[in-house]
Amino acid sequence: MKKQDNQIKWTRKDLLDLESLSKEEIELILTTAESFKEVSKRQIKKVPALRGKTLVNLFYEPSTRTRVSFEIAAKRLSLDVINISVETSSVRKGETLIDTGKNIEALKVDVIVVRHSSSGAAALLARHTNLSVVNAGDGWHEHPTQALLDIFTIKEKLHRIEGLNITIVGDIAHSRVARSNIWGLKKLGANVCVCAPEMLLPYEVEKFGVKVTTDLDEALKDADVVNVLRMQFERDIQSAFPNQLEYFKKYGITEERLKYAKKDIIVMHPGPINRGIEISSAVADGLNSVILEQVTNGIAVRMAVLFLVVSANEYLKR
C-alpha cells in the first residue's frame, strides 16, 4: 500500500454496497481483514475489540452460512450476538421493517446485519435508524461482504487484483453476489467477464464495463479466476433449460471444461453449492477450488467490516 493510503479513514456507519465505496475504502477493509485473520488461528480465538457492543442478525430470508459467519466474526470481536429470523419475530404480525429497526435501536443495539428479499431494504434501515447497518444481501442488489471475501481470497492466492481476468458464471440477472463482485473487482482494476445464457443477463449489463458472453469456453479461456454462482432453478428459466442437466451441459464447470482454461485457474463459489448443476464434484473438491478457504476468509472480512462500521458510528455519535 502506498503511504497516502494509510491515512484514509473509514467514516461510514453502514456497509450497504460496494458501488459507492472508493478503491481506497475497499483496500482498507481488506488490510483490516488481513490483520484480523490471525485471530482465528489463536488458541483463544477472541479479541476485545468490540466488547460491550451488541449485534443483531436480522434475517428475512433463510441463510445459514452468512448468518453463522457473521455470528462467529462478531463473537471473535467480543460482540454480544442476537439472532432474529423472520419465522419467530413480530414481522409475522405485520410490523414494518422500519419499526423493527427502531425497536432494535431502542434495545440499545449497536449494529444490525440484515438480509432481506427487497432490494434497498438495508438502505431503508440505515436511513431510518442511527444503528450501523451491514447489508448481508438485499434482493438482487448487493451482497458486499460476500464480494469482499471473494476479493480477499483472490488477493491472498494471486497477490493482486489489478489486471487479473475474472469470470463470473451463472444467473447474473438475479445475483446480488455478481453485482457486488463486479463493482469491487472493477474498482480494484480487474478485467471482469460475465457469462450466462441471454435470459440470465441483466439489462445493459455491458455498462458495468464488463465483457459479456454466452459462451462458457470463451469466458474461461484467459481467466485467472472463475466465480461460479449458485443456480436457483425455482426461477422462471425452465423455458430455456428444461432441466438442470441441460444447464449443467452448457454452463456447468467440469474438469473437461477446465482443460481449455489456464492450468492454475482458481475456482470459487459463494455456496451453498449444487453439485452436478453448476459445478461438478470433481471441480468443487479439486485442487483449483478455494471454496472452503472463502468460507474461512469470510470471518476475517466480516470482522473487519463490523469493526470499521461500529467504530465509525461510535465516532459519529460523539
Next chain:
Amino acid sequence: MKILIKNAKVISPKDNLDDVLDILIEGSVIKDIRKDINLNVDKLIDAKNKIVMPAIVDMHVHLREPGREDKETIASGTMAAVHGGVGSLLSMPNTLATIDCIENVRLLKDIISKNAKANVFICGAITKARLGKELTDIEALKEEGVIAISDDGNSVDNEELLLEALKITKRLKIITIEHCEDKSISKDGVMNLSFVSTCLGLKGMPKEAEYKRVKRNIELASKVDAPIHITHVSCLESVEIIREAKKRGLKITADTAPHYFSLTEDAVRTYDSNFKMNPPLRTEADVLAIKEALADGTIDAIISDHAPHTENEKEIEFDKAEFGVIGLETELAVAITELLDKKILTFNELVKKFTENPARILNIDKGGLTINKTADLIIVDPNKEWVVKKDFFFSKSKNSPFIGRTLKGVVNCTIISGEVAYSNFD
C-alpha cells in the same frame, strides 16, 4: 363582496390578456379588467410585480374519497388544490369503489357539494371496476355529470371495448383519457428498465409498455375519428408518436406531470419510494424530449397526477411501496422553476398549459379571465424562492418527490367564484 386587484401582470391566453391591469371582482364574477380601476371596495389587493392568471385546471387528480379517507378527502384534497393555485380539477375514478355507476357518481357529487373548496369535475370509469371486461353505462354517467372517462391506473386492453367507448364518447362529446400501459410488458416492474434498475436490482418497466400502447390508442381513435387524450406522457418515444399523429391532423391531445420534466430515474438510487410512480421516472433524454414536446405543443397540458398515499404505504421497501406522488401544491412552482426559468416556455405558454388547454380538452368553461364570468383566479409571486418542506403540504399525505428542493414561484392567493379560498397575504 367587491375585490379589487391592482397593478398585476394579468396573463390569460384564452382572453388574449398579457398586460399590467386591474381586476374588479363583484360577487362571484369578474366585473371589469382594465387599467386604472379606482373604486371603494371591500378588499383591495396590491399585486404589483405579481402575476394574476386563471386558476389552474388540473385534469388528473386522485382525491381518494370515498373509501380511502386516510390518504385524502375531498376536503383536504381541494384545500391542497387551492393552496397550489388549482381552481378546477378532474377527479379520477379509481377510488375504492370505482366511479362506474350513477349511484357512485351521486355519492361523490354529494360529498363534493358539501366539502369541496375548489371546482371538482368527475371522471367516470370506462369499464366496470376498471377491469377492462364490460363497459360502464357511459351515457348515464354523462347525464349524471361525468365529463370524461378513464380507467386510469389501467389501460383498456381489449381493443373492441375501447373502440366502442370511443364511439360513444365521440357522440356524447366527452373525452376518453387513457393511461397508456401494456401490463403484459411492464409486468411487476417498479421503475424504468435501464442500467440503473440493473444496478439497483429492481424490476424494470420497459418504455415499450407505454409507447406501444400510445401508438395503439391513437390508431384506434383514428379508426373512428374520435378524440382521445393521452395522460402522463413520460418518454421520448411516446412524444414522437404523438407529434407524428398531430401532424397527421388526428384529434389527439396529451399531458405530462412535473416529475417527468424535472426528475430522472437516478433519483431512485436512494430507494426512496417518493420517486416511485407509474409511469416511472425515465432518463435525461426523456426529460429533454418532454420539455421539447411542451415547447412545440405536442404536449398540451400539465397535470399533477396527485396521488396521495399514507406513510405506511410509502415508507417501506421500494418494491412493496405504492406507486404515485402528490403534486397539487408544487406543480406550478416546479413548472416555473424548470420550464420558465430555463426558457422552455414563456409565462404565457406556461399559463396556457395549466388553464386554457386542459379546459378546452375537457370542454368546460374554465381557464380564463373573462368579464361577467366566474372569477376563478390566482395571484402568483413568480420570483420568490422557497424550500419544499413536509409541513408545507395541506394534503393529508406527504409523499412528494420535491421535499428538500428549492423551487421558484409562490401562490399568494386563490380566488374561487369570487371568494378568497386561500391567501398568504398578511
